[in-house]
Amino acid sequence: MNLSSSAPTPRSPGLASRIGNFIDRTFQYWTIAPLVITLLLLVAYPSVQLLRMSVSEVDIVKGQTVWTFVGAKHLETALQDPVVPVAFKNTLVFVIAVVIIETILSLLISILVSRSRHLVGLYRTVLLIPLLVPPIAIGTMWRLMYDYNYGFINQALALIGIAGPTWTASPKLAMPSIILVDLWHWTSFMFLIILAGLESQPVELNEAARVDGATETQILRYITLPLLRPTLVTAVMLRTIFAFKVFDEIFLLTGGGPGTATEVISLYIYKVFSGQFRLGYASFLALALALIISVFVIFYRRLAQRTTA
Amino acid sequence: MRKISFEPIFRHGLLMLVVLFTLVPILFTFATSLKYFRDIISGSLAFTPTLVNYQRLLDPSQSNFLRLTFNSLIVAAGTMVIVLVIASLAAYSLSRFRWRPLWSGLLLGTILFIHMLPPVTFLGPFYLIARALNIYDTVLAVIMGHIVLNLPTATWILLDFFAEIPKELEEAAMVDGASRFESLTRVLLPMIQPGIAAAGALAFIFSWRDFLFSLSLTSTPRGMTIPVGISSFVQEYSIRYGEMAAGAFFAMIPALLLVAFAQRFIIKGLTLGALKG
Secondary structure, three states, X not given: OOHHHOOOOOOXXXXXXXXXXXXXXXXXXXXXHHHHHHHHHHHHHHHHHXXXXXXXXXXXXXXXXXXXXXXXXXXXXXXXXXXXXXXXXXXXXXXHHHHHHHHHHHHHHHHHHHOXXXXXXXXXXXXXXXXXXXXXXXXHHHHHHHOOOOOHHHHHHHHOOOOOOXXXXXXXXXXXHHHHHHHHHHXXXXXXXXXXXXXXXXXXXXXXXXXXXXXXXXXXHHHHHHHHHHHHHXXXXXXXXXXXXXXXXXXHHOOOOOOOOOOOHHHHHHHHHHHOOOHHHHHHHHHHXXXXXXXXXXXXXXXXXXXXX | OOOOOOHHHHHHHHHHHHHHHHHHHHHHHHHHHOOOHHHHHHOOOOOOOOOHHHHHHHOOOOOOHHHHHHHHHHHHHHHHHHHHHHHHHHHHHHHHOOOOHHHHHHHHHHHHHHHHOOHHHHHHHHHHHHHHOOOOOOHHHHHHHHHHHHHHHHHHHHHHHHHOOOHHHXXXXXXXXXXXXXXXXXXXXXXXXXXXXXXXXXXXXXXXXXXXXXXXXXXXXXXXXXXXXXXXXXXXXXXXXXHHHHHHHHHHHHHHHHHHHOHHHHHXXXXXHHXXX
C-alpha cells in the first residue's frame, strides 16, 4: 500500500482554503469595514461628543478633561452674546453676496468659453489655479495686493493720481475687500461645473434652431439656459453650502475686524474655542451652525432630486 | 455676404480680463518674492531679482519653514495613502456587491454630510480626541482631521471609476480561480489607475491646503504645517513682504504642478463631487 497518497481529500478542505472561502464569501463586509470604522470613530463618535459638549462646560485640568453638565446655559449665553447676531448677519451678507456675484460671473464666463474654439485650454487652466492654491497663500497674496503703501492696487491707483484707501482696515471696505478675494478664489468652482453642464448639451438642438432662423440670443434664452437649469441649481446650492465654511482668508486678512465688520460665524467659533478656550460654548455654536447647514443640505437634496427627475 | 464679426474679439477680450484678474495677484506675489526690500518699497517695475527671501525662508537657523514643509509632506502623503485605501475598498464594496439601500444610503449620506459641514464643527471633539490619544500637536492629529476632510471626494471619484468596469471582467478572473482579493488587486485596481491618481492627487492637495485643522490641533512646529507657519509669520512680521511672498509662492508650488501636469483628472474629480451630491 502506498502511504504517500494520504493527501487531503476533496471532502475535507484544509484550514487555509476554508478561511479563504470564508473571506471570499464575506469580502463585501471586509472591504467596507475600514470606511465604517473610520466613520464611527471620526464622525459618529465626534458627533456624540459635540452634543455632550454643547450642554457641558469642558475644562482641561492638569491634562485631565473635566465635564460639568450645564444644560441650556450655552443657549442663554448665545442669546445674550452681542457678537453672535453680528457674526450670523455678516455670514449671511457674505454668503448672499458671493453666491449672487459668482453665479452671474461664472455663468457669463462659462457661456463665453463654451462659444470659443480657441484658447479654451488656457482659460480652463488659469481658472483652475485658484481652487487648488492654499487659501492661506491666497490671503497672503491679497494682503500684499491690498497693502496700503506698497500694495499692487494702491500703487496702480497712485499712477493715475488716486490715493488708495486702507481696504481691509476700513470698516466700510473690509467686507467688500473680503468678498473680492472670495470671487478670485471661488468663481472658478461654479465655472467648472457650469462649463461641464454646457459641454454636455446636445449641439443638434442649437443647429436645428439656427436652421429655423433663431438668433443666438434666442437660442441662449430658450434652449441653452433652460437645459442648464438643473446644473445651475446644483452649482448654486453647493456654492451656498460651501460659502458658510469661509475661514482662512478672513482669519488672515482682517481677523474679523475692524471691530466686528468681517466677523463671521466660523471665525467666531474658532475664537471662542481657541482664544477664550470655552470648549462647551464653542461646541454649542458649532452645533447651531451644523443644524443650519443640515437644513440647507436636506433642502438641496430635495431640490436636486426634483430637478433631475 | 457675412459681416466681419467683432464678437470673437469682444469675447476673448472679456475672457482675457478674467485671466488677467486671476494671474495678477500670483505674478505680483512672485515678483515680490524675488525683490529686495528696497525694490518692494520703491514700487518701480524694474528690479534686481534675488533669491534672498527664499534663502532666509529655508534657512533652518532663521526659520522653521523647512520643518513645516517636512510636516506638510508627511501629513499630505499620510492622508493620501490612508484615504486611498479606505475609499478604494469602500467604493469596491459599494459598487460590486448588492447592498440594502438602507445601508448604502446611510454610508453615502454620512459622506455627503461631512463634505458639506464646515470643518469648524469638528474642532472641539477632535481636540478632545487628540488629547485623549496623546497625539495633540503631532502630525497624527492633523492627519486624523484630514482623513475626514478628504474621504468624501475620494470615495465619489473611485465609485465612479468602479462603476465603469463591466462585471464580467471580475467574474472571468474568478472563474480562472482567482479569489476576490486577487481579482480586486490584480484586475480591478490596475484598471482604475486614473481614478486612483485623481483621488490621490486631490487628497494630497486638499491636505496640503488645509489650515484650520493644523491650526487647532497643533501648537508648536512639532506638528504644524506650512499654512499655519505662513499665517503666524504674516501676523508677526507684517512688514517682511519679501519673505511673506516667498512663503505664499512656495506653498502654491504643488498646486501649480498639478495644474500643469494632472489637470484633466483634477477637473473631473472636482466637478464629480458636485454632480454626485
